[in-house]
Amino acid sequence: MSANTVLFDFTIDPSRIGDDSLRADAVKLIRSELERIFSDLKFTYDMHTVDGYFVILSENKILITIRFYNQGLITINIEYYLEDAEESKLNFDTSKRLENTLAKKLKVLNGQILPPIKRGNLPRYFPSSDERIIEYDIDKILFEERSEYQKIQIVHSKTLGNMLILDELQNIADVDLIYTETLMQRGIENYKGKEICILGGGDGALLYELLKEEPKYVVMLEIDELVMQACNKYMNSICGDVLEKRKGDNYEIIVGDCMDYMKRFIQQERKFDYVFGDLTDIPISETPTGEIWDFIRSILEHSFKILKPDGKFLTHGNGSSCPESLRMYEDQLKLLKPPVKFTTAKAFVPSFMEEWVFYQVSLA
Known part of the structure; x- marks a missing residue:
């Protein structure tokens, strides 16, 4: 089981963010495309902020936040929960198609979609030396305790074998x-x-x-x-x-x-x-x-x-x-x-x- 977060980022002309009519059209377009995947979306909340505007849409187990930044950035965060055997309506291929469709219809300067970030009962992400996020193919936790000095985990990776993790930092694995x-x-x-x-x-x-x-x-x-x-x-x-x-x-x-x-x-x-x-x-x-x-x-x-x-x-x-x-x-x-x-x-x-x-x- 895991809580999944899919992130979309789009850069557009800032003047389109400040125009109420253009922004309303963008919200309508985004919602329309999302409803092709999530058929029961409900308009939950919206609010003007100092740096822009945001909208919340929701469905059973799904929360979608659309945020418009005055500087010309649109972010869409889709969060949903999956049981272990449950299939997502929004896999990576579906997400790529959605990103491509929105990019064309919104006429953005550039756009990006990230694979689902999975949060829950398994640790999957550890930082690189310069604090970039790396996702590991971890399928089980073998050991987890906190000593007087640090948090200690030993996890299993499908490709790297057993790995020692200390205070959320990867230390050594079977293949190292x-x-x-x-x-x-x-x-x-x-x-x-x-x-x-x-x-x-x-x-x-x-x-x-x-x-x-x-x-x-x-x-x-x-x-x-x-x-x-x-x-x-x-x-x-x-x-x-x-x-x-x-x-x-x-x-x-x-x-x-x-x-x-x-x-x-x-x-x-x-x-x-x-x-x-x-x-x-x-x-x-x-x-x-x-x-x-x-x-x-x-x-x-x-x-x-x-x-x-x-x-x-x-x-x-x-x-x-x-x-x-x-x-x-x-x-x-x-x-x-x-x-x-x-x-x-x-x-x-x-x-x-x-x-x-x-x-x-x-x-x-």
Whole structure:
């Protein structure tokens, strides 16, 4: 079951919006065409507004809003509710034909129809890195709970497999090995016999792949126990059994705040060959200020205090479509003391449906 919203947008000469007679003709024409699909439409309400005029039409289970903006925009929003087995009177093909008919009869400058937006019992939409809406073919929710730190969902996609969603943001899916391999620079970095610290990494994918490289020891610091429990049950294709065992001959998972443990490592003078920042992505913001940016700077500063002189800090950045935020992150790297140098790598991540940027940082 879902509530469906179909959106039509038309741009016309603004003078036609301000003319009462022309606007009335447009309403009559739009209603006439809609009644070919919804035969029992009733005129429910209309009102003049500061920026234009709007009309509400309704039928059983259907609400239609037609809005005229003085600037020359007409929007038509059609909302209706469907049970699972019920067929819509307004599928995408029907909508395209309706848009084409209205565009011709209204003599618009341009028009557009969007496929139905489905809202209800399944999450279907998640944002891209630059906050564009992406629709996924999700057919079931496998897990949904809220921990002390975040909302955790694991959903199933017909094409991507199981996906981990944290606070409404897509994190990793069964098909996303390329994400982990690019983060760890598989085939470029040599992890054999090395000591490694993972900050975050609660889905277990990075730890699982690193252990295949025969490291000396890996310690993973993850704050959210519930994320690991969920991934252990539903994301085995990417994490194997490492979240089940929690400790092996050459690895250990510690549940706690990574900042607290890094401070302990600094006091103990414990050093690593590699530190992975598998935590929050680079924020999308106008300036590098705020709580998340402060957290990122603190992570960078503490990470280099537990790295060996020839060690590396590796982390994920954000989408290639966010160059301003990536530049601000690189500006923060340039402010680090002692100075560092960095390289980047890119990969198209299937479940993100976009190219992602990864950073490799070492002392200059």
